[in-house]
Amino acid sequence: MRELVRTNDIVLVSAIGALLDGANIDHLVADQNMSIIEGSLGILPRRILVHDDDVDAARQVLVDAGLSHELRPDE
Template sequence: MRELVRTNDIVLVSAVGALLDGAKIHHVVLDQNMSIIEGSLGILPRRILVHDEDNLAARRILADAGLSHELRPEK
C-alpha cells in the first residue's frame, strides 16, 4: 500500500475518502482512532493509503479535484 495523504484536517480526510469512494478506489485511513490517546487535540496526523495498483488513479483524482498540494511525495 502507498501513502496518499497525511493530514490533521479531518474534513480533508472525509473529502479525500469521498472522492476515492466515488471512484471505487479502496483506501484505508490509519491513525484515525489515535484521538483517544491524544485527547482529541488533532496533533497526530491521519494517513490515507491506497493499494499500489490504484496509486496513480487516486493521485489523478485528487489532482483533478485541486488537492495535488496535499499528496505525499512519491518514493
C-alpha cells in the first residue's frame, strides 16, 4: 500500500474516503485510532493508503476533485 494523503483534517479524510468509495477504490485510513492516545486534539495526522495498483487512479480522482494540493509527492 502507498500513502496518498496525510492530514489532520478529519473532514478532509471523510471527503477523500467518500470520493475513493465512489470510484470503487479500496483504501485504508491509518492512524485513525491514535486520537485515543492524543486525547482527540487532532495533533497526529491520519494517512490515507491505497493499493499500489490503484495509486494512479486514486491520484486522478483527487486531482479531478480539486484536491491535488493534498497529495503526497509521488515516489
